[in-house]
Every structure is written in structure tokens, then in C-alpha cells.
Amino acid sequence: MAAQASSLPLYEEIPLKSYVKRFIEVLVLLLLLSLVAYRLLSSESGCGLAWSVALACEVWFTFIWVMVVSMKWSPIRYKTYPERLLRKVQDLPPVDIFVTTADPQLEPPMVTVNTVLSLLAVDYEAHKLACYVSDDAGSPVTLYSLIQAAEFGKRWVLFCKKYEVQVRAPFRYFGAQVPLDDTSLEFQQEWQDMKNEYDQLNLRVEEASKPDTKLLDSKEFSIFATMKRDNHESIVKVIRENKGPPDELPHLIYVAREKRPKHPHHYKAGAMNVLTRVSGVMTNAPFMLNVDCDMFVNNPQTFHHAMCLLLGTKTEEECAFVQFPQKFYNGLKDDPFGNQLVALHETMGLGMVGIQGPAYSGTGCFHRRKIIYGLPNDQDLPVQLQNGILVNPDQVYGKSLELINFIYSVGSTLTAKHSILDSLDAAHKVADCDYEFMTRWGINIGWIYGSATEDVLTGLTIQSRGYKTMYCDPDPPSFLGCAPPSGPLTATQMKRWATGLLEILFSARSPIILFLTTKLHFRQSLGYTWVLVWGLRSVPELCYSLLPPYCILSNSAFLPKIDQPAWLLPISLFMIYNFYTLYEYLQCGQSMRSWWNNQRASRINSSSAWLFGFICVILKLLGLSETVFELTRKENLDSDDGVVDEEIGRFTFDESPIFIPATTLVTVNLVAVGLGFVRMIWAGPLWMSGVEYGAGELGCCVWVLLMFRPFVKGLFGKGKYGIPTRTIWKSTGLALAFFSFCLRV
Ligand SMILES: O=c1ccn([C@@H]2O[C@H](COP(=O)(O)OP(=O)(O)O[C@H]3O[C@H](CO)[C@@H](O)[C@H](O)[C@H]3O)[C@@H](O)[C@H]2O)c(=O)[nH]1
Numbered sequence: 040m041a042a043q044a045s046s047l048p049l050y051e052e053i054p055l056k057s058y059v060k061r062f063i064e065v066l067v068l069l070l071l072l073s074l075v076a077y078r079l080l081s082s083e084s085g086c087g088l089a090w091s092v093a094l095a096c097e098v099w100f101t102f103i104w105v106m107v108v109s110m111k112w113s114p115i116r117y118k119t120y121p122e123r124l125l126r127k128v129q130d131l132p133p134v135d136i137f138v139t140t141a142d143p144q145l146e147p148p149m150v151t152v153n154t155v156l157s158l159l160a161v162d163y164e165a166h167k168l169a170c171y172v173s174d175d176a177g178s179p180v181t182l183y184s185l186i187q188a189a190e191f192g193k194r195w196v197l198f199c200k201k202y203e204v205q206v207r208a209p210f211r212y213f214g215a216q217v218p219l220d221d222t223s224l225e226f227q228q229e230w231q232d233m234k235n236e237y238d239q240l241n242l243r244v245e246e247a248s249k250p251d252t253k254l255l256d257s258k259e260f261s262i263f264a265t266m267k268r269d270n271h272e273s274i275v276k277v278i279r280e281n282k283g284p285p286d287e288l289p290h291l292i293y294v295a296r297e298k299r300p301k302h303p304h305h306y307k308a309g310a311m312n313v314l315t316r317v318s319g320v321m322t323n324a325p326f327m328l329n330v331d332c333d334m335f336v337n338n339p340q341t342f343h344h345a346m347c348l349l350l351g352t353k354t355e356e357e358c359a360f361v362q363f364p365q366k367f368y369n370g371l372k373d374d375p376f377g378n379q380l381v382a383l384h385e386t387m388g389l390g391m392v393g394i395q396g397p398a399y400s401g402t403g404c405f406h407r408r409k410i411i412y413g414l415p416n417d418q419d420l421p422v423q424l425q426n427g428i429l430v431n432p433d434q435v436y437g438k439s440l441e442l443i444n445f446i447y448s449v450g451s452t453l454t455a456k457h458s459i460l461d462s463l464d465a466a467h468k469v470a471d472c473d474y475e476f477m478t479r480w481g482i483n484i485g486w487i488y489g490s491a492t493e494d495v496l497t498g499l500t501i502q503s504r505g506y507k508t509m510y511c512d513p514d515p516p517s518f519l520g521c522a523p524p525s526g527p528l529t530a531t532q533m534k535r536w537a538t539g540l541l542e543i544l545f546s547a548r549s550p551i552i553l554f555l556t557t558k559l560h561f562r563q564s565l566g567y568t569w570v571l572v573w574g575l576r577s578v579p580e581l582c583y584s585l586l587p588p589y590c591i592l593s594n595s596a597f598l599p600k601i602d603q604p605a606w607l608l609p610i611s612l613f614m615i616y617n618f619y620t621l622y623e624y625l626q627c628g629q630s631m632r633s634w635w636n637n638q639r640a641s642r643i644n645s646s647s648a649w650l651f652g653f654i655c656v657i658l659k660l661l662g663l664s665e666t667v668f669e670l671t672r673k674e675n676l677d678s679d680d681g682v683v684d685e686e687i688g689r690f691t692f693d694e695s696p697i698f699i700p701a702t703t704l705v706t707v708n709l710v711a712v713g714l715g716f717v718r719m720i721w722a723g724p725l726w727m728s729g730v731e732y733g734a735g736e737l738g739c740c741v742w743v744l745l746m747f748r749p750f751v752k753g754l755f756g757k758g759k760y761g762i763p764t765r766t767i768w769k770s771t772g773l774a775l776a777f778f779s780f781c782l783r784v
């Protein structure tokens with residue numbers, strides 16, 4: 040029996056392909072191709088500019104659709120069996136955990152504290168875990184909060200394990216309404232004690248965060264008194280050292296890497312590389328989990344699920360990393376801002392899982408240290424081995440002998456006999472900002488520099504070395520984070536993503552180039568291309584939504600007339616595409632409302648955030664500006680004061696120019712619809728004569744206005760719900776320019 044149990048696989052691959060969906064996808068492709076063919080064949084009878092622009096856009100949409108079909112063709116998911124793991128593997132490997140935070144204002148320390156506590160309390164042997172927190176703000180409040188958290192953590196971890204608590208981030212655990220009635224008295228007492236202690240912790244951190252804090256007076260924090268956020272030496276503090284079993288609290292280490300004003304620090308990628316090296320000289324675990332500061336562990340079995348895949352594959356090549364999806368705890372109902380990406384993960388995401396594996400999405404990912412070091416005996420990249428010995432290791436990894444020694448022994452557990460305090464000097468050294476000078480860090484070792492979406496670039500680089508990657512999505516979800524709670528914040532995030540993705544597209548690591556020169560699979564490169572062109576898509580989409588008002592104003596047409604058979608092409612495309620996406624949403628357990636919201640949000644994002652991301656990249660390519668990583672503000676945990684804001688899902692605006700294009704689009708379409716209908720009524724039944732445009736163009740205008748309804752409302756809204764007057768003026772100016780263009784042509 041036992042032998043049989045241990046021969047059972049740790050995971051299973053479940054194919055999800057659907058012939059119905061494939062049929063519809065191919066049908067849409069055929070319709071698109073027919074539409075393009077029809078335009079080409081009838082171009083001489085067409086209407087000049089509008090016809091050509093429509094053709095160009097439709098060719099682009101067809102190109103996008105080809106990538107979509109290829110990506111969705113053979114989706115799979117993995118089912119993991121953690122209960123089999125312990126029977127099969129006696130000695131689970133150590134894991135180093137990385138948490139990044141960068142600004143105590145935008146990312147309140149209690150957010151980070153909760154993430155860290157949830158990580159310290161996972162179901163995994165504590166002496167095999169080390170949690171490293173990178174603080175790019177170099178903030179004493181963050182260090183103080185972590186020290187306090189470790190103190191609280193000792194009891195918290197015992198409490199969680201004793202009562203098998205499911206959600207081990209205290210703010211979520213105590214925030215939920217737990218019926219205590221039918222539990223033991225002992226539990227009720229301990230629950231109350233823990234809650235009181237957590238409240239105390241909260242108060243202490245709040246006190247320390249105040250401007251008149253006395254924190255810097257104490258000796259422990261004196262180092263922070265003289266330093267500036269962007270100008271300081273490296274700080275590495277062992278907050279808590281695990282003394283081996285039965286000690287239930289893992290190592291906890293605080294790291295603020297050296298920062299100098301003139302020295303590029305490469306944002307999160309830079310922080311991740313420092314954490315890799317610091318952990319490399321301290322604990323050197325063969326696996327590394329990295330999470331953003333707001334992504335707490337929601338499922339204590341997460342590490343076991345990950346190990347099922349990491350240890351369950353026959354070779355390391357089959358599983359370079361295990362990515363968990365990003366899910367959100369504060370997600371608004373029906374996803375009004377379209378930033379929860381649920382259906383995207385389930386459709387495009389799982390499609391990619393079935394090709395060469397998921398892209399790396401920056402958080403909730405277990406990596407193999409060897410692969411991050413570029414180590415395996417790959418002949419081509421990135422390090423050279425001679426008889427198993429590294430050639431010139433210091434030119435690859437830098438001049439830390441300790442690090443290089445450890446690199447030779449990745450995988451051997453050095454944690455047992457060695458105190459991490461002995462490695463403090465080495466840790467400081469590898470956290471210095473000139474450490475990477477003349478090395479391969481950020482080029483082909485570690486997290487790769489050069490894009491605001493360092494995650495996609497890093498994952499792409501790993502896959503280009505021929506590795507496959509895996510995806511894990513257990514129930515309950517493993518990690519939950521904070522979704523940007525408003526329109527402007529979503530726009531900032533989307534703009535950064537579009538920028539970062541285009542930076543990759545226009546670099547030497549463009550997926551098509553990588554397909555031709557490396558081991559990146561063809562369909563995988565198409566999948567990446569689909570993601571990377573987000574920013575580019577704004578231009579054809581904008582042009583296409585300007586076509587209907589253009590036609591109405593200039594009295595031309597871009598669609599076939601209702602009495603022509605060709606009319607069936609666009610209308611059936613429109614219907615089938617929309618029903619298909621709706622079907623997909625319903626299949627993913629999403630509501631009809633969230634489908635509608637997401638359709639709308641994609642159009643809005645595309646005309647604002649993606650467009651600006653595109654402009655940012657053009658400016659960067661022209662050498663006119665550098666791209667920066669603008670942080671997303673995280674919700675304050677205690678803002679949850681029971682007051683339900685009715686308007687929470689409503690679109691808000693600010694002075695940012697990012698809202699100008701969509702406002703212009705709405706203005707132009709409103710005027711066109713008005714004119715179109717007036718002309719129709721005015722001319723009575725004869726209106727068709729001499730009028731080139733028809734129901735198609737008018738219908739499209741109405742559709743655009745429906746899609747941009749938050750902006751239509753914004754034109755008349757008040758306060759933060761209204762589009763600022765200056766933005767309206769600027770948009771009116773642009774709209775006037777468009778009108779004069781339409782009338783002149
Ligand atoms: O200079 C910096 C900037 C950011 N961060 C950290 O990076 C993480 C992500 O930043 P956030 O503002 O939350 O950005 P998001 O858009 O929410 O992040 C998503 O997109 C990023 C870029 O693709 C990925 O790195 C993230 O993992 C992914 O969650 C946070 O933990 C930050 O503390 C740093 O450590 N140093």
C-alpha cells in the first residue's frame with residue numbers, strides 16, 4: 040500500500056481544450072479575413088481615406104486575433120496533490136522568501152507586516168524558511184514594524200498552527216466575522232488574547248509612523264537618523280534567527296540596499312537581485328519565493344502545492360518556476376475598473392500554460408535558484424563551465440568569494456550548522472550598489488534590467504533558454520493582494536505595464552527575435568507578442584473609434600450599406616465576438632456585468648493608459664526621457680471602518696492628461712451622433728439620398744459612447760467624479776481640430 044501511495048504522481052495535467060470555442064475562434068478568424076478581402080476587392084468603389092484606415096485597422100485586428108487563437112488553442116491546468124508529497128519526499132527543501140516594499144506612505148508598513156506574518160506562519164518546517172524583506176525606502180518605521188511583527192509572530196505562528204487557522208494574515212483573520220459561539224472556551228480566550236496583541240501591534244506601528252516619532256532617538260535606529268532615502272549605505276539586519284527545531288519562527292532579515300543618487304538602482308529588479316545575493320550568502324536555499332508587499336499567503340498549504348510541481352517533474356527543464364495567479368481580496372464587485380484580470384488569467388493565461396508555461400508575473404512565484412543564477416549545464420548561456428568549474432566567476436557574479444562559494448553549492452543545505460549572523464559582512468557587501476559593476480547581474484543573471492515590467496522580461500529570458508514553466512492555482516487561492524481601487528490608480532498601473540511591455544518589444548529580447556535565435560517556442564513567442572503589443576493596440580483602436588464620427592462629419596462611409604450582402608460580415612463579427620467573450624466570462628464564473636465592465640475598461644485603458652505608455656516608450660526611444668516605475672498605492676488596512684461607499688466603483692478623474700484622448704473621443708462621438716440624427720430627422724424619409732453614411736456608422740458611434748459611458752457621465756459629473764474643466768477645454772480644442780480636418784478632407 041505504502042509503496043503504491045508513494046508512486047502516485049504529485050500532480051496531474053488537465054487539458055481544457057474545447058471544440059466549441061475552437062470552432063468559434065476559427066469562425067471569427069475567417070470572418071475577419073473575409074472582411075479584409077472584401078475591403079481589398081471593393082476598394083475602388085470605396086470612400087478613400089475612411090476605407091483605407093478601416094482596412095489598416097482590420098488587418099491589425101486580424102493579426103491580433105491570430106495570436107489570440109494560437110494562444111488559446113490548447114489550454115491546460117495542473118492539479119496538485121500535496122497530501123501525497125510528504126509520503127513521497129521525506130526531507131522537503133529549504134525556501135528563501137523575498138518581500139519587496141518601497142515606500143511606507145504608498146505601502147503602509149502594516150500591509151508589509153501582514154504579508155510577512157502570513158509567510159512566517161505557513162505550513163512548512165520553520166527552520167527551512169528564511170524571509171528577506173527589501174525596503175527600498177530605507178525606512179526606520181518599516182524596520183521597527185518588522186521587529187514588532189517578529190515579537191508578535193512567535194505567538195501568532197503557534198496559534199495558527201494549533202488551531203489550523205486558514206487565513207494567516209492577521210488583518211484578514213480578525214477582520215472576518217468569526218462565529219465564536221460553538222468553539223472551546225480555551226480557543227475563545229486565546230483568540231481574544233491574540234486579537235488584543237494584534238491591536239497593540241497596530242497601535243505601536245501607528246505611533247511610530249507619526250511625524251513626531253521618537254524612533255530615531257533609540258540606538259537601534261540611529262543609523263537612519265543621518266541617512267537620506269536615496270543616499271545611504273547598505274543595511275542588513277537579522278531581526279530573528281531561527282535556532283532549529285522546535286523553534287517555530289523562520290529567519291527574518293531586513294535589507295535596505297545601498298543607494299546613491301547617481302547610481303541607477305533598477306527599481307524592483309535591482310531589489311530582487313540584491314535579495315538573491317544576500318540570501319545567497321546567508322541561507323542559499325535552492326528555491327526562492329517572491330511576493331510583493333501586499334500579497335499575503337491565503338492558503339497555508341501553498342508551499343506544498345508548489346513543491347508538488349517543482350519536485351514532481353522528471354527534469355528541472357520542465358519546471359523553471361511555478362507561478363501562482365495574482366488575485367485580489369479587495370476586488371470590487373463586477374470589476375468596474377477591469378484590473379482584476381480574472382477572465383484574462385483563465386483564458387489567455389491558461390492558454391500560455393499549455394504552450395511553454397506561464398509568464399512570470401512578478402509576485403507569487405517560486406523560482407529555482409540555479410536557474411536564476413543561470414547555472415545548469417547549458418552550453419550556450421549564460422555562464423561557462425570547464426570540467427564543472429565556472430570560468431571567471433567574478434566577471435559573472437561579482438567579487439564576493441562567499442557568494443561564489445555558495446553558488447557552487449546551491450542545493451546543499453548549509454543552513455543547519457551555520458549561523459546567519461556570520462554572513463552579515465558578506466551580505467552588506469553584496470548589497471552595495473557598485474557590486475554589480477562589470478558583472479552579468481541584470482543582463483543575463485538574476486532579474487533582468489531594462490523594462491518597467493521586469494517580471495515579464497525575466498520570465499521571457501528564462502524561457503528563451505528552453506525551460507518550461509508551470510502554473511498553480513489551488514483552492515482557496517494561494518496569494519491575495521490589493522487591486523488599485525480607482526480609475527486614476529488603475530491608469531497609472533496600466534500605463535507602466537504598457538510602457539514596460541513595449542520596452543521589451545523594442546529591445547533585443549523581442550520575442551520574435553528570441554524565437555529565431557534561441558529556444559523560445561514559436562507559439563510562446565506569439566503569446567508574448569500579444570502581451571507586449573498592448574501599448575501599440577491603442578493606436579488602431581483609437582483610429583477605429585474615430586472612423587464613425589469621421590464618416591458622419593465628412594459624409595462618407597467605412598461600412599457596407601444595409602442593403603448590400605457584405606453588411607453581414609461586420610455585423611456577424613460584432614455579434615459573434617461579443618457573445619463569445621460573454622460566454623467565456625460566464626464560463627469563468629464571472630457575471631454578465633463584469634463582462635460588460637471589462638469590455639468597457641479595455642477600451643478606456645487602451646485609449647488612455649496604453650496610449651500614454653506608447654508615447655512614453657517613443658520618448659524613451661528618441662532619448663527624450665527615461666521611464667520610471669511609479670508605485671501603485673496600496674489600500675490602508677484600517678480604512679475599513681464599516682462605512683460602505685456607495686460610489687466606490689464609480690470612475691473618478693484627476694488633472695492628469697491621460698484622460699484627454701478619451702474625453703476627446705467622447706466629445707467627437709457625441710457631436711457626430713447628434714448631427715447624424717438631426718440630419719436624419721430633418722431630411723425625413725429622403726435622408727438617405729446624398730447621405731453616404733448609414734445605420735452602421737451611427738450605430739458604431741452609439742457603441743463607442745456606451746463603451747466610454749464613464750466619460751460621458753464624467754462630462755457632467757461633479758468633484759472627483761467630473762472630468763476637470765481644463766481637461767474638457769483641451770479635449771474640445773482637439774475635437775475642433777478633428778472637425779476641421781473632417782470638413783476639409
Ligand atoms: O523601486 C521599486 C519599485 C517597486 N518595488 C516593489 O515592487 C512591487 C510591485 O509594485 P506595485 O506598485 O505594487 O506594482 P504593481 O503594478 O501592482 O505590480 C505588478 O507589476 C510589476 C511590474 O510588472 C511586478 O513587478 C509586480 O510583481 C506586479 O504585481 C512592490 O512590492 C514594490 O514595493 C520595489 O521594491 N522597488
Ligand SMILES: [Mn+2]
Nearest residue numbers: 331333520671
Ligand atoms: Mn501591486
